[in-house]
Each structure stands twice: as structure tokens, then as C-alpha cells.
Amino acid sequence: MSETTKIDKTMVPEHIAIIMDGNRRWAREHKMHRRDGHREGAKSLESVMERAGDLGVKILTVYAFSSENRLKRTKKEIRELVALMKYFIIKKRKDLFQRGARLGILGNVKIFPDDLQQAIDKTVRLLKKNERIKLNIALNYGARPEIVDAMKRIMNTCKDPSEINEELISKNLYTHGEHDPDLIIRTGGEHRLSNFLLWQASYSELYFTNVLWPDFRQDDLDRAILEFQKRARRYGQ
Ligand code: FPP
Numbered sequence: 001m002s003e004t005t006k007i008d009k010t011m012v013p014e015h016i017a018i019i020m021d022g023n024r025r026w027a028r029e030h031k032m033h034r035r036d037g038h039r040e041g042a043k044s045l046e047s048v049m050e051r052a053g054d055l056g057v058k059i060l061t062v063y064a065f066s067s068e069n070r071l072k073r074t075k076k077e078i079r080e081l082v083a084l085m086k087y088f089i090i091k092k093r094k095d096l097f098q099r100g101a102r103l104g105i106l107g108n109v110k111i112f113p114d115d116l117q118q119a120i121d122k123t124v125r126l127l128k129k130n131e132r133i134k135l136n137i138a139l140n141y142g143a144r145p146e147i148v149d150a151m152k153r154i155m156n157t158c159k160d161p162s163e164i165n166e167e168l169i170s171k172n173l174y175t176h177g178e179h180d181p182d183l184i185i186r187t188g189g190e191h192r193l194s195n196f197l198l199w200q201a202s203y204s205e206l207y208f209t210n211v212l213w214p215d216f217r218q219d220d221l222d223r224a225i226l227e228f229q230k231r232a233r234r235y236g237q
Contacts, residue, residue: 008057011229013182014223015059016052017204019196020045022188022212029212030177040214040215042088046095051218053099053133055225060135061106061179063196067142072112082116085139091117093126100132106174107141136175143198146174175200183228185221187213205231 020041027037045062052060065081073081089103096103104126108116150172154164170176180200184193189210193201207224209216 008229009056011232012056012225013205014057015061015179015181015183016057016186016224017061017063017181017197018048018223019063019184019186020213020216021186021190024039025188025214026214030080036082037086038084039215043215044086044214045088046092047218048216049135050099050220051100051221052099053101054136057133057145058110059181060133060198061138061175061181062136063138063141063194065107065139065141066195067140067145068195071141081199082112085112085137086116089116089123093123096123096135097127097130100130101127102130102134103127104134106136106138106146108145109215111140125209134178136195138176141174142195143193144195147199149174157159169199173199180204183224185209185224187211187216191236197211 023037023041025035027034049060105120109120150169153172156170158164182195182205184201184204187206187209190207205228207227211220
């Protein structure tokens with residue numbers, strides 16, 4: 001029996017979030033340029049999104065570019081990543097549309113070149129009625145800056161501190177109105193959240209794998225979901 005047929009379709013996580021780590025190590029292992037690692041990573045994203053949609057996952061949130069990345073990577077690598085994002089958001093627009101995907105962006109995109117920002121706006125607009133799956137791409141994202149932004153918005157609108165509660169904070173995060181992730185996957189062997197969805201991860205199941213992101217296949221997603229279902233069943237007993 002394949003992994004997919006073992007998946008209980010009534011217990012599929014509604015929201016899966018992924019820290020797609022290991023692109024550069026994959027490129028080094030294959031004696032390729034790091035740009036090729038990121039490109040292969042983009043292919044993994046497409047195929048994982050397709051499987052997630054088939055299984056009934058409603059939201060897929062991926063960490064593509066952290067606010068720390070901007071400080072720690074060379075200007076050249078950032079240019080390569082921006083070019084890849086632009087390629088993905090423009091060239092894959094039609095494809096995303098046909099796959100019934102909606103697009104959301106989490107993070108401060110104002111630091112990116114105007115053409116990327118315009119491409120993002122256009123794609124978000126064109127896909128906004130799609131309902132099969134929502135793809136959230138975290139770009140120049142950090143959970144702490146997200147919480148700081150939420151606090152600033154709250155301070156501007158709420159005069160009485162006793163009105164501040166968890167619901168109000170959630171409503172002011174970039175993921176407002178969305179179900180918190182049920183499952184967070186991190187590839188590439190590290191076991192930490194690296195400033196990703198810290199508020200939203202309070203009750204998420206965490207799944208870590210050594211598989212490098214460009215090698216992460218649909219079967220790997222199935223394995224993560226099966227592990228999620230095993231844990232959910234144990235808690236249910
Ligand atoms: C982490 O691997 C990966 C990134 C910082 C970039 C993630 C980007 C993609 C998967 C490209 C496609 C995404 C979109 C939205 C088009 P790393 O570079 O930190 O690798 P390492 O851990 O081996 O150094």
C-alpha cells in the first residue's frame with residue numbers, strides 16, 4: 001500500500017506550514033550552483049502544493065525568505081532569490097490559477113524591487129477567487145516583527161488595554177482570519193522554528209526530517225501527514 005492510500009482523508013491537516021531548508025546543501029552535494037538548489041526547491045514547492053491540494057489541505061504556508069536572510073546572505077544570492085520569486089509569481093501564475101490556488105504573502109515586501117511588488121499584487125488579485133488551496137509565501141518574514149507590527153496596529157486603534165486579548169492579537173497578525181497551522185514541517189535536519197509563525201505555532205504538531213528541501217517529494221508529505229494523524233489519534237484516546 002502506498003503512503004497516500006493509508007492517509008485518513010477525514011483527518012487531513014487544514015493548514016500545513018513548511019520551513020523549506022537545505023537548498024544550498026543540496027546544490028553543494030550535487031556540485032551545482034546554489035541558484036540551482038533554489039530552483040529545484042521551487043519545483044518541490046509546486047509538487048508538494050499539488051499533493052496538498054489533492055488531499056484537501058486548505059492552506060499551505062511556506063517560509064521562502066526570512067527577515068534574517070536579508071542580513072545574512074550576500075547581495076548576489078538575494079538577487080538570485082528575488083529573480084526566482086519573480087519567475088515563480090509571473091511564469092507560474094497561469095499554472096497556479098489552473099490548480100485553483102489563491103496566493104497570500106506574509107511579511108514586509110516593501111524592501112523588494114517595484115517590479116516584484118507589482119507582480120505579487122497582480123497575482124494575488126488574479127487568483128483571489130480560487131478556493132482549492134491557499135498558498136501563503138512568507139517573504140522577508142519574521143514572527144517577532146509580525147508581532148511588533150500587530151502591537152503597533154493595536155495601539156493605534158485600541159485605547160483601553162483591557163480590550164487586548166488573544167483574539168485581537170491573532171486578528172492583527174499577517175495570517176488574520178486563517179486557521180493556525182495544524183502541522184509544521186521543517187526539512188534539512190535542523191530542529192527549530194527560526195522565527196517562523198511563533199504565535200500561530202502554539203498548538204501545532206512539529207515534524208522534522210533530514211531530507212533536504214529539493215529532495216522533498218509528495219511521498220515525504222504523505223509521511224509527515226501520517227505521523228500527524230498517528231499523534232492526533234493518540235491524543236484522541
Ligand atoms: C533555505 O535553504 C531556503 C531558502 C532560504 C529559500 C527558499 C526558497 C525556495 C524553496 C525557492 C522557491 C520559493 C518560491 C516561493 C519561489 P538554504 O538556502 O538555507 O539551504 P542550506 O540550509 O542548505 O544553506
